[in-house]
Amino acid sequence: MWNEFYISEILPGDNAALKSVVALLEKEGLKRDPNLDYICGLYDEEGHLAATGSCFRYMLRCLAVDSRYQGEGLMSRIVSHLVQVQALRGSTHLFLHTKPSSAVYFRDLGFYEIAATESVVFMENRRRGFADYLEKVRRETRETQEALETREMQETKETGSGAKEAAIVMNANPFTLGHQFLVQTAAAQCDLLHVFVVSEDAGQIPAKLRKQMVREGTAHIPNVVLHDCGPYMISFATFPGYFLKGEDAVILGQAGLDMQIFIRIARAHGISARFAGEEPLSHVTDLYNRVMRQDLEKAGIECHIIPRLELDGEPVSASGARKALLEGDTGTFRKLVPDTTAALMLHENPGAAR
Numbered sequence: 580m581w582n583e584f585y586i587s588e589i590l591p592g593d594n595a596a597l598k599s600v601v602a603l604l605e606k607e608g609l610k611r612d613p614n615l616d617y618i619c620g621l622y623d624e625e626g627h628l629a630a631t632g633s634c635f636r637y638m639l640r641c642l643a644v645d646s647r648y649q650g651e652g653l654m655s656r657i658v659s660h661l662v663q664v665q666a667l668r669g670s671t672h673l674f675l676h677t678k679p680s681s682a683v684y685f686r687d688l689g690f691y692e693i694a695a696t697e698s699v700v701f702m703e704n705r706r707r708g709f710a711d712y713l714e715k716v717r718r719e720t721r722e723t724q725e726a727l728e729t730r731e732m733q734e735t736k737e738t739g740s741g742a743k744e745a746a747i748v749m750n751a752n753p754f755t756l757g758h759q760f761l762v763q764t765a766a767a768q769c770d771l772l773h774v775f776v777v778s779e780d781a782g783q784i785p786a787k788l789r790k791q792m793v794r795e796g797t798a799h800i801p802n803v804v805l806h807d808c809g810p811y812m813i814s815f816a817t818f819p820g821y822f823l824k825g826e827d828a829v830i831l832g833q834a835g836l837d838m839q840i841f842i843r844i845a846r847a848h849g850i851s852a853r854f855a856g857e858e859p860l861s862h863v864t865d866l867y868n869r870v871m872r873q874d875l876e877k878a879g880i881e882c883h884i885i886p887r888l889e890l891d892g893e894p895v896s897a898s899g900a901r902k903a904l905l906e907g908d909t910g911t912f913r914k915l916v917p918d919t920t921a922a923l924m925l926h927e928n929p930g931a932a933r
Contacts, residue, residue, distance in 0.1 A: 584629060584653065586660050589618040596620060599628045600641070607643040615640060617664055621657055623648075632657040634664060636815050639675040658688050662704075673704045674816040676836075693811070694839040701817065701836055709811065713847050716773075716806050720848060723804035724771065745769040745852040745881075746845065748812055750777040750897070752784050753904075754792035754920050757856060757895035760888040765854035766800045768883075773850060778807045779814050783901065788923065795919035811840050830863055834870035842878045852881035861898075890914060 589596045600618060601611050614635050621630040630644040630653040639661050644653045665673055677685055682692060682700040690702040693709050703709065745765055751758055766772045774797065776790045790805065797803045810816045817837045844850070853875060858864040868884060875882040887894035895915055903911040904924065913921050 583624045584621050584656070586619055586621050586656070589620050589631075596628075600631045603628055603631055603645055604641060604643050607646065609641065609643055612640045617661075619657070619660060619664075621653055621660075629653055630657050632661050634661055637665070637670045637673055637810065638816055639665075639673060642675070642677070654684060655688055658685075672708060672810070674810060675702050676700065677702065694836060694843060696832070696835050696839060698832060699836060701840070703810075709843075712809055712811055713844065716844065716848060719806055720771070720773070720804050723802075727771070727802060743769045743852070744771045744773065744848065744850045745854060746773040746775060746841075746850045747854050748775045748777070748808065748841070749793070750782075750813070751789045751793050752777075752782045752897050753900055753916060753924060754789065754796045755895050755897055755900050755916050756890075757888045757915075758793070758897075759796050759917050760895075761854060761856050761885055762797050762800060762803060764885050765883070766802055768854075769852065770802060772800075772803050773806060773848070774803055775806045775808045775812060777813045778809050781815070784924075792920045792923055795923070796917045798919075812837060812844070827866060830866050831870055834867045835874065837867075838871055838874040842874070842880065845878075845880055850880070852883060854883045854885060857884050857887050857894075 589600060591597075597618070600620060604611050612633065612635065615633040616636070617634040618641070619632055620628050621632075623629050628645070629648045631641065632639060632643075633641040639658065642654065642657060644657070662673065665671070675685065675690060676699050678698070679695060679700050682695075682702065685702055686692070690704050691706055691708070693701045693703055695701065705711075745768065747761060747765055749758055749761075762772065762774060774793060776786070776793050778786050780786050786807075790807070794805055797805075808814060817833065817840055841853070845853070853871065855868055855871065858868055872882045872884065887896075889895065893899075900912055900915040903909075903915065909925060912925070916924070
């Protein structure tokens, strides 16, 4: 049966083929994602589009089979093709979203559920992918706990035996005095503070450098342990609305999925509270904070929204720091960030005058 079909890449300028993809997706109750970097079509012997699938970074997206051909194994062929395309790109750890009613088909194709909401299931193609991530967080936590015990700053020696653990998730693009204030405020209210740093390279500052800024800017706070978010929190896979423009309803849905993943992480590591900065400037982050408060309270996890640090009556923001850096206003930039961030971004000594 498969010999009667052929797969072809659909190029950005092939308007007729793209129109047929949109029509098929809409017929099957889906929308074409505006952010795709590879699209393919599976055609029957008469040249009619029978199935389609796409990629964006390390994700498979917009997967659909015409209802006339469902049950003939065409989705398996589409997914196999996209996995090969991703392998050629060097991506072997893949993710996808699907409807709850369709999740069983992707399980049969080697994908495993990570988290789900009423409308979407988030899956990956590694059986232990998320479990390995949780173990990595556990190892990093254990190292910090051992250091705290050595300093005699922690009365309990085992996670879950009474110590309060909390978390912050931040982009730190760049790490500002506002971020530092948030970490200090949260760390003073718990025994151990997990700071998860967004791993996506989506802005002008690479993830590796952002994490280094956080590490150096919090080095004086002994009960902080740093983690990468990986592809699991505030990533293109779980919350693309953070990086890409989208409708409010879509952003709210994505934030809900991101929260379900955080809740799994929190429960696995005994995290009972999450701290975040108040967001008067970013509409997307404000929406995210609303979902966060609602979902965490339902899950029995405390949610603390901390008023933003202000300078001259204005909230300190990463966007303001980026603007100053872009305009070459190093004086303003130094006022908004710790000396450690200035040293890394301006290639100056940490003790440089502000």
